[in-house]
Amino acid sequence: MQSDFEDLLRAAEDHYLQNTDINSFKQQVDALQDRLALYEVLRDQELTIFQAVADQLQKETFSNPQADLDKVLTHWISMLRYSAMAMLRNQPEILEHQLGWLADVVGDDAFSALNQKLSEQLHQALDSVLTEDQMTLIQSFLQQADTALVREDSSKELAVLG
């Protein structure tokens, strides 16, 4: 958010903004309203979204113990909160700073099947509560998370190669 407005505000220090600047400013205000509305949906629907994800996870069989399921789910809940904040402020680095840490904590091979399934289920759950435009707004942040946390199962690749 800061970066969107900063240049315009700095320019306004020594002269009035021109019409093109004002239009750009208005567009950013409109975009901020959309982002705020999406943030509210994610906040209000957090339980619905993640209960749906958890219910689907329970139907699958993983080699991980229950504690791992809770741990990974908790970190994905946290990841979506940071994604929402990064989206609201339009600052992807907010999420980036968390993903570097998360990738080491729950990103290794032992969690790869869980992360993969969780990512799929989260996309489905979000699809069912968000509009198409809202999905577009959050998509790049989900992609950021997938890149950091979801790794292809290397054993599958080896099996294919073999």
Add this chain to the structure above:
Amino acid sequence: MITVEELISQKHIPGNFFAPDVYVQGDTELGLIENREGSRLIAMPETLLRALYTGLEHEVGPSADLVLQQCGRWWGKNFYRRFASEVSDYYGKSLAEMEMVEFLQSLKECWKTYGWGLIDFDFSHNQQGFLVIKIQHSAFAKARSEGNRPSCFVEAGLLSAFFSQLTGRDLDCLQTTCESMQADCNRFILGLPERVQVAKPWLEESQDHDTILSRLCNSTAIES
């Protein structure tokens, strides 16, 4: 059955405590830089670090290396105390109770946010009693003029004190490669003083990191 309500209602879900946008805070009106716990931070410009190196060498000559290492050790003790206290408070458990991966990742993020570089750990020689630490983009090496031997004594002191406090055993640290000598990173070998010290002459003979580490591991195997 996973009850998401319970997970969501936790007081907070710990993330990256050292995320720079949250950890470093400041009030330019008051001239303050603080961390998220309200402890005061100072920003040390490269010029000051260079001046410290040069001034110390001018004042105490060849003893400057030892002085810097002792400064690092003192700093490391305090750093450990602050790190342990902040991390334990935030994650709600002591360092000993933390998972290794959480602890290491916290230390890596802390190191990065403090602007000291990117730190990484190689545990493949722990059976022989050595931990290898690599640091890229070291702030301490950058302020050093190009030399013919590793010279990040503050870092070496800091690491030895930090891990001595962590393990409860007196540990020593030997730097084997240095970015100030155009190496790809700073490398440090950490271990018991009597085991690490034997490598000092090898370093003076300009033996490389792999050779020194291999000789250290072999000498440990022969002793045992």
